[in-house]
Amino acid sequence: MSPARKKSLLLLSPFLAVMGAFFLMPLLLIAAYSFLQAGPNGGVVWHFSWDAYVQILYTRDFDGTLVFDAGYLQIFWRSLKLAGICTALCLLAGFPMAWHMATRPPEKRNLWIMLVTIPFWTNLLIRTYAWMLILRTDGLVNNALVKTHLIAQPLTLLYNDFSIGLGLLYSYLPFMVLPIYANLERMDWRLVEAAQDLYATRAQTLRRVILPLAAPGILAGCVLVFIPAIGSFLAPDLLGGGKRMMIGTLIANQFSFARNWPFGAAASVVLMAVVMLGLMLMARKGRGLQSLV
Amino acid sequence: MSPTGLSIQSVSKIFPHAGGAVRAVDEVSLDIRANEFFTLLGPSGCGKTTLLRMIAGLETADGGRILLDGEDIAPLPPSKRPVNTVFQNYALFPHMTVAQNIGFGLEMQGRPAGDISRAVADALKTIRLEGMESRRPAELSGGQQQRVALARALVNHPKVLLLDESLSALDYKLRKEMQIELKRLQRESGITFIFVTHDQDEALSMSDRIAVMSHGKVAQLGTPQEIYDHPATRFVADFIGICNFLPAADLGLKDAGEIGFRPEDAAFVAGATPETPGAKGRIAHITYRGAVTHYLIKLADGRTVTLSEDDPQDVKVDDDIAFAVAPDRLIRCA
Numbered sequence: 001m002s003p004a005r006k007k008s009l010l011l012l013s014p015f016l017a018v019m020g021a022f023f024l025m026p027l028l029l030i031a032a033y034s035f036l037q038a039g040p041n042g043g044v045v046w047h048f049s050w051d052a053y054v055q056i057l058y059t060r061d062f063d064g065t066l067v068f069d070a071g072y073l074q075i076f077w078r079s080l081k082l083a084g085i086c087t088a089l090c091l092l093a094g095f096p097m098a099w100h101m102a103t104r105p106p107e108k109r110n111l112w113i114m115l116v117t118i119p120f121w122t123n124l125l126i127r128t129y130a131w132m133l134i135l136r137t138d139g140l141v142n143n144a145l146v147k148t149h150l151i152a153q154p155l156t157l158l159y160n161d162f163s164i165g166l167g168l169l170y171s172y173l174p175f176m177v178l179p180i181y182a183n184l185e186r187m188d189w190r191l192v193e194a195a196q197d198l199y200a201t202r203a204q205t206l207r208r209v210i211l212p213l214a215a216p217g218i219l220a221g222c223v224l225v226f227i228p229a230i231g232s233f234l235a236p237d238l239l240g241g242g243k244r245m246m247i248g249t250l251i252a253n254q255f256s257f258a259r260n261w262p263f264g265a266a267a268s269v270v271l272m273a274v275v276m277l278g279l280m281l282m283a284r285k286g287r288g289l290q291s292l293v
Numbered sequence: 294m295s296p297t298g299l300s301i302q303s304v305s306k307i308f309p310h311a312g313g314a315v316r317a318v319d320e321v322s323l324d325i326r327a328n329e330f331f332t333l334l335g336p337s338g339c340g341k342t343t344l345l346r347m348i349a350g351l352e353t354a355d356g357g358r359i360l361l362d363g364e365d366i367a368p369l370p371p372s373k374r375p376v377n378t379v380f381q382n383y384a385l386f387p388h389m390t391v392a393q394n395i396g397f398g399l400e401m402q403g404r405p406a407g408d409i410s411r412a413v414a415d416a417l418k419t420i421r422l423e424g425m426e427s428r429r430p431a432e433l434s435g436g437q438q439q440r441v442a443l444a445r446a447l448v449n450h451p452k453v454l455l456l457d458e459s460l461s462a463l464d465y466k467l468r469k470e471m472q473i474e475l476k477r478l479q480r481e482s483g484i485t486f487i488f489v490t491h492d493q494d495e496a497l498s499m500s501d502r503i504a505v506m507s508h509g510k511v512a513q514l515g516t517p518q519e520i521y522d523h524p525a526t527r528f529v530a531d532f533i534g535i536c537n538f539l540p541a542a543d544l545g546l547k548d549a550g551e552i553g554f555r556p557e558d559a560a561f562v563a564g565a566t567p568e569t570p571g572a573k574g575r576i577a578h579i580t581y582r583g584a585v586t587h588y589l590i591k592l593a594d595g596r597t598v599t600l601s602e603d604d605p606q607d608v609k610v611d612d613d614i615a616f617a618v619a620p621d622r623l624i625r626c627a
């Protein structure tokens with residue numbers, strides 16, 4: 001090894017150490033666990049096995065034969081769907097918010113950023129409980145609706161896909177708003193004027209100039225919302241009552257009640273693969289978005 | 294008021310500024326004829342861009358009317374005005390190709406695709422950028438970007454084309470080329486050009502008429518020659534070219550106040566002695582400028598004037614000299 005290479009490796013070593021400790025090691029551990037046998041009371045037995053992956057698609061019948069079971073696939077599918085819907089809703093709600101913030105006078109923008117980040121000041125768990133208080137049968141919303149005689153019977157707002165979706169939307173909206181805002185804020189507004197000078201209507205200006213220029217921010221926001229949303233645990237567990245399973249709750253259960261660590265690890269690995277696929281699709285979509293003129 | 298052309302009638306724009314207000318444009322009235330090359334000339338901050346933006350509709354006027362061919366265009370948004378702008382910074386769309394940039398206006402007007410590609414191809418030929426239609430603006434030089442910006446506006450055949458210091462970013466040679474190019478395009482297209490610049494040479498050489506602006510007002514309106522030979526105010530005289538001002542008595546004249554003259558309108562008086570009447574001084578500095586030579590002359594009272602001569606004169610620094618100004622070239626202004 002040349003001295004220059006040695007030196008650059010030495011300089012890189014703190015970075016490599018951090019990467020190794022915080023990114024690579026946990027991932028490798030999860031990947032390794034997914035190929036081991038479950039211990040009788042949790043933990044793993046160091047013995048190679050495909051069982052965990054088989055279990056995702058098949059259940060063992062009473063007589064021991066494997067039968068295809070779509071139960072877990074449905075959970076994956078529901079998670080994917082909910083995360084996708086959540087991302088779309090976050091975009092629909094987040095873009096106008098980001099737009100509003102970016103078009104305020106510069107001195108007022110910091111106030112808006114602070115307002116958007118206020119939820120981060122308290123724990124997400126507490127805030128999710130707050131939503132339970134708002135949505136439950138004798139909660140804020142139902143009480144108000146019943147008292148004003150708009151409805152006779154309280155609505156079921158909690159423990160369904162609606163409450164999970166709402167919880168996800170609420171939790172991840174700031175992750176959509178902030179990158180789009182950052183993008184719009186440094187956009188060259190003279191380009192918008194140029195478009196209008198060249199006969200573009202407001203809608204045309206939005207579609208042909210603003211959206212393509214904001215595409216990197218939109219893409220970043222979608223990624224930042226989609227990834228945590230698909231693996232999220234709190235909203236489905238608390239607002240879904242744990243009955244409407246998502247991958248996050250499924251994985252958490254394997255490590256706690258079910259004591260099947262390899263299966264939990266395998267589900268995590270599959271989740272990662274799904275997310276990766278999703279990201280690749282989005283990246284292609286994003287490129288499409290940018291070249292869309 | 295002419296029935297065709299652009300009529301600007303006591304238009305104002307007031308910007309709130311630190312508690313007070315800036316009158317960026319102050320009751321400006323101008324009648325710009327159809328197919329005229331009209332130049333707004335003035336120092337930085339005098340309101341040129343603001344006036345252009347009001348014509349384009351990007352800024353609403355705080356008073357007055359703007360009529361285009363007799364029709365008030367105030368209620369029209371920028372997208373409905375038959376006016377296009379070549380922006381000071383070009384403002385090309387970075388995510389579109391050269392061809393898409395040029396075709397944008399036609400596309401927004403809903404022209405058929407065939408017409409657009411034909412018009413774009415023509416425009417590319419006009420600005421001599423054939424073969425570059427699929428490049429992005431970032432892949433062009435400053436001069437090429439500037440020509441694309443010009444084509445993007447011209448291709449729409451607006452009634453009025455607004456050019457905001459469109460040549461100021463170009464180097465000297467390219468700038469001279471583009472000046473000629475612009476003049477040609479204006480003549481051939483029949484479009485009214487309103488050209489903003491703070492370069493007096495550019496204004497003098499290109500314009501049919503010039504409005505010299507100062508602090509949001511029009512200081513003088515006229516042809517290049519009128520403005521150069523008969524500046525209405527001292528500000529205009531100073532802003533356009535070099536102008537010397539001396540007390541009339543120094544020049545041996547009986548007028549009150551000060552009299553102005555251009556450096557090229559004064560000539561050395563050969564063989565002058567201290568007794569010769571007229572202005573006298575000592576050569577302080579000689580600057581050779583190629584086509585002309587500038588002589589900085591210090592007068593007895595400490596004032597300095599500049600003379601320019603086509604042919605180098607037989608004088609050197611510290612020589613005592615006398616000079617005279619042709620009587621018909623004297624500038625008497627407010």
Ligand SMILES: Nc1ncnc2c1ncn2[C@@H]1O[C@H](COP(=O)(O)OP(=O)(O)OP(=O)(O)O)[C@@H](O)[C@H]1O
Pocket residue numbers: 308309310315316317335336337338339340341342343344491
């Ligand atoms: N949006 C604005 N808000 C407040 N003041 C402004 C605004 N735009 C322009 N002004 C002020 O109005 C005056 C005229 O500005 P304008 O941009 O029209 O000048 P200009 O003649 O184009 O100058 P330059 O040659 O430097 O481009 C300046 O004093 C400027 O500070």
Ligand SMILES: [Mg+2]
Pocket residue numbers: 341342343381457
């Ligand atoms: Mg300007």
